[in-house]
Amino acid sequence: MTNTPNRSVERAFRIVDELSENGGGRASELAARLEMPVSTVHDYLQALVETGYVTAEDKEYRTSTRFLEVGHRQRHRLEVVKAVRDELATVADETGEHVTLLIEEHDQAVILAVQEGPDAINLFAYPGARMPLHATAPGKAMLAHMDDGRVAELVDQGLVEVTSRTVTDPDVLLEQLETVRQRGYAVDEGERIAGMVCIAAPVLDKREQIQGAICVCGPESRLGETRREEIAEVVQRAANVTQVNLDYV
Amino acid sequence: MTNTPNRSVERAFRIVDELSENGGGRASELAARLEMPVSTVHDYLQALVETGYVTAEDKEYRTSTRFLEVGHRQRHRLEVVKAVRDELATVADETGEHVTLLIEEHDQAVILAVQEGPDAINLFAYPGARMPLHATAPGKAMLAHMDDGRVAELVDQGLVEVTSRTVTDPDVLLEQLETVRQRGYAVDEGERIAGMVCIAAPVLDKREQIQGAICVCGPESRLGETRREEIAEVVQRAANVTQVNLDYV
């Protein structure tokens, strides 16, 4: 399967990743970290600058705003984003908490949009941020509506423990997914970020295909039993409206 | 100068660009557009999918959310963005119009953040969007504080006509830049988008280095002489506050 898939491309993006993670760097720095000859890295950086995806400023290389551009263009085209437009703001208003729209990509949950309600906790959440599916409410909401085969595959790859509360037992996870299907929303209690509770509802299209999830996050202290149910209501309603928008636009 | 800067890297990003512009595509489509053999394009797509920067969904390839991630991370690190944080919203509120923060990159003006006021015209403006420096108010605001040498270089590369009102005469441009320096803000009257007037103030750091520009855009009909001066006031104040934030954080 991994049939030498063009080494140059792979290396180029390895360098981009490295730049992105460290917010830039010098040629030799990167060479050391990536264990490549300095001259090679230098060649790549030169090529990357040429493409416009990397900027050089006095020997200091950074990823350029082209990434923003490409990312936003794609996001703009995703139907879910259009469909959810006003709903996120409404949910943020009604709950006061931190609201996000996520999709599944490459077996991960990826944030597409963030809307902070008046009382929102300041999470490090930004468009493009990704997280494991099994360790988050939105992830579980989406998993609950994916093929059994894919879920099994993911389970086989191992359920990474993000916090001490993360569900790592396959049986427990499958049971939870069943619950999600029954009541229509998913919950995560400090399974990704200690002290944070998240409640998420899946967004399906008319073919019952999963298109994303809407998620509300807040501190455990503020989200008692009744409050959670209220939020679940709101999130599910938003997901429904989104589904309608999806199908009729 | 163009010393064979790694063809694979260049081609990989040519493909990414093409994908981004058309919101995705099939292998053969891209091959035709880029005038490359199908098998070659196929190889590249495979490699790109492997890196995670492109997703394949039933033969249809798209740029992935990785671009969003990389873009946002970088933006997060840019000092200007932090410094301008609340100012954009304030300006949007006070003017009611469409407000943006821009920086210069690769000889272009690039939008980093957008804030729409209550009466804002719906422009196709998103983070990462880029435009020529000489054809916009923020561009001219930044040009006015760049080295004469760089300005001369840009002029030499030719002043592209975006609309019929775009300044294409070097002498006129240089004169306008002088005016910008004198009164502290730049104006563009339908030079990039017909019917739109933009007013922008430069954000400088303590070394008088240009760090970006804050820009307000609105329809010509709404922006008479006095209104423009009011907006210029507001924008300049915001740019000043930003500068202070920049220097003291």
Place this chain on the structure above:
DNA sequence: AATACTATCCGGTACAACCGAAACACTTCT
């Protein structure tokens, strides 16, 4: 079923990526 199209696989060859080494640019010591 036959046709047309596109995606995918394969493998030999030409060519460009690769990297060692040397030149160059800057700092930072003595």
Place this chain on the structure above:
DNA sequence: AGAAGTGTTTCGGTTGTACCGGATAGTATT
């Protein structure tokens, strides 16, 4: 000032792999 250290850039020969033509498999269209 000179020297030594640190990091960047240039250069060119070799070697590995990107490249693409052609074959095959897969899918849609008639």
